[in-house]
Amino acid sequence: MDDTVSLLTIPRFTAAIVLAAVTALGAGSVSANTGGSSDMIRVYEAYAVYKMGRFDEAFEMYQVLAEEGSARGMLNLAHMYAHGEGVEMDREQALLWYRRSAEAGDVTAMLETAEAYRDGLGTRADATEADRWFLRAAESGNSEAQWLLGKRLHDAGDEAEGLDWIRIAAEEGGQMHARQFLSELDGEETNGQAFSEEQRQQLREILARIDKAAQNRDPSGIVAPISTEARIRVRLPNGAGWNEMDREALRNLWQATFDQVQSYDYARSGLELVPVSDGMLAHSRIHERLDGVDGSRQLEIRETAQFRLHGDQLEIHRLQLDIRRVD
DSSP states (O other), rough: OOOOOOOOOOOOOOTTTOOSSHHHHHOOTTTSSSSSSSHHHHHHHHHHHHHTHHHHHHHHHHHHHHHHHHEEEEEEEEHHHTTSSSSSOOOHHHHHHHHHHHTOHHHHHHHHHHHHHHHHHHSOOOHHHHHHHHHHHHHTTTTTHHHHHHHHHHHHHHHHHHHHHHHHHTTTSOOHHHHHHHHHHHHHOOOOOOOOOOOOOOOHHHHHHHHHHHHTTTTHHHHEEEEEEEEEEEEOOTOOOOEOOOOHHHHHHHHHHHHHHHHHEEEEEEEEEEEETTEEEEEEEEEEEEEEEEEEEEEEEEEEEEEEEETTTEEEEEEEEEEEEEE
């Protein structure tokens, strides 16, 4: 396997649906209800229903949560309106619920609202309003918003402030596009930390343990190698917006999935290792088959895990899961 493969860039599609758990999980607001509240449990359940393809049922579950004032319920309801699943596509309704969720403090909803005003989705394009929401999301710690705001400012001629935001996105949020932009701007190649062959083998063994835990439907085993301080980003099927969460929220997401299936298949393929300045990126594809009472679903997860040394052991410091439908 060639360990010098170029870094993959994964485009972010605006206002597409967020499968519920990821959005459910943290949608950029890791600080709010990522634990085990009753609302969050209901969001996880709605996510699992969505993942099984029962869109009408998922829409109703999110609608109830949204009308009760759940910021994540609002966010997921907006995603469903934006993508037209479980309901007729309606960009105006999508923006209405994105704004309500954003005003309730959900950072991913702030970013979706910014992009809707930028692109004129459900409203007329309004650069001033877009920048206002990009700034709110960036100031709330969303690395995607920091990168996008920084790039907008940089391209508009405000290079100093733009670079400040881009560096924050790259250094604090680990945003891949921001890191690549700075590397190209500096005219430097990232040679990365020189992982020994023993460390690379340890990395492969960690992924093998994760795979075995998934095959055994053991969510705690899946998240065990992930640092408690890890930044985790997930995008659910159909090009949904990115959502951030913590390790416990990811564990709950896996548990909600396993609770919905009668049988489950999981396999990893195409592992590629890419050295970066502070560790190693592991790119791979995970294939899922979920069988439930209503039929089967096949999904592909495009995973990027950043490994760092913690003492003499490797741990996952950042994790990105891009989930796509293949059926």
